[in-house]
Amino acid sequence: MRKSSFMRISKSISLIIFLFVCNNLQAQNQSYSTNSKSDFWRNVQFGGGLGLGFGSGYTDISITPSAIYNFDQYFSLGLGAQYTYIKQKNNYASNLYGGSIIGLFNPINEIQLSVELEELRVNINLDGSNSNSQDFWNTGLFLGAGYRSGNVTIGARYNVLQDDSKNVYSDAFMPFVRVYF
Template sequence: MIKNGFFNIPESFLVLLTVFISSCLFAQQNDLEPKMQNQFWKNVQFGGGIGLGFGSGYTDISLAPSAIYNFNEYVALGVGAQYKYLKQKDYYASHLYGGSVIGLFNPIPEIQLSAELEQLRVNVNLDGSNSNSQDYWNTGLFIGAGYRSGNATIGGRYNVMTDKNNIYGSAFMPFIRVYF
């Protein structure tokens, strides 16, 4: 305000002080936030598998996403989900779905040891007879080893809980594992 050609000092001072303080408040940055970013997500890697197979009257489609948490350069623990559709023309159609928990150990950067507990629900519909359809749980405990290069590991795993009702053709399975 102008009084007799001069600014009213107390009112002008309060206005300038308010503008200065508010601009300082907006200019404040939390310097701790960039340094203390959530370390959890820096240690998480995502990966999984996609499978597609076709043959003479045979279809195999699978999707298996997974994520692991790296505790350090040697040990990681993760979870995965799995869905698989199998169909043999004029014989059966099957849906398998479930999850798994995996532990990884890298004694040296090139070698990866693994243990994976897998639980799958199996729904089998036999063609021609609904009375022969089956729904059951299948559990597998896989112990594996592989050669690791960067984000990829190639190796083999063995189901130590295999029995005559196993859903897999063999207790031994090769694998390629990739995490980004």
Template sequence: MRKNNFQRVSKSILVLIVSFISNGLFAQQQSNTPRSSTDFWNHVQIGGGIGLGFGSGYTDISLTPSAIYNFNEYVALGLGVQYSYVSQKNYYNSHLYGGSLIALFNPIREIQLSAELEELRVNINPNDPAYVREGFWNTGLFLGAGYRSNNVTIGVRYNVLQDDNKGVYSDAFMPFVRVYF
């Protein structure tokens, strides 16, 4: 059942991404002059995030760089990587790493809609030898909306593939701050 839902959602997101790409390509101004390599880099933005969380015996450190290509003022596609270290004193430590594909759509300047497919490898190392080490892949498909001001977007995203029984995230809704330069 979950695999069928994943396939259906994956096909839908693929159609959405292809639509964004084709819309962006057809919206480009046609010119007889060849594009230079610097023209490509004029459409690229680099960004990402750094996360630090500390509590009573708890540590969460993450680094998530990404880059997007702006096809026009409405559509952008990009790639990202992620690494996180999470530790709960006397319980476990874990390493999460992987990548993501992101599609951004700005129907108006202040509103940004997003779709992000994320694949993370999760390795959990319990501190108690009675528990077994665990490793698994976690797939997330996030649909989001946010308020955009210049290079910063603040919003919320929803993981449509959230599995409360086994997964990385405790909730399907997640706030985000997205920054690109």
């Protein structure tokens, strides 16, 4: 065998081995990333709330989607969004929108403690008067406790930053129902 043939064959074999090794490494990398993604999504739960209230000349619509990541059976951390539309006929219309960060702690399976930081943009338009319209940010820090059964928690939370001059919530203490799937 001549030297040029030998070089060509050895280069071809080296190239085949190199491609085989690279393909193997890539397959292992894809397998690892697929498992880590599935592990991540296996620990994510989605939930939220939908509120509808109608009365004589009154409309209240609220949409609050959220997602949490369960670090283990005790701790979860998540994000939420909120949009609320309220209208009182011949009085005012209001839009509230924003987001929140929520931390959950389950010391035992049936008890859930929560801390939630909420930031809302509030737009209130009074009918017949643009000068009395209000636009402001409202920050709430809620401490809560609830009874948990499966994916549902029923409890109460308290806004430690309640500011009665900014009437976003009529009371600092409020009940909740939290559902995550």
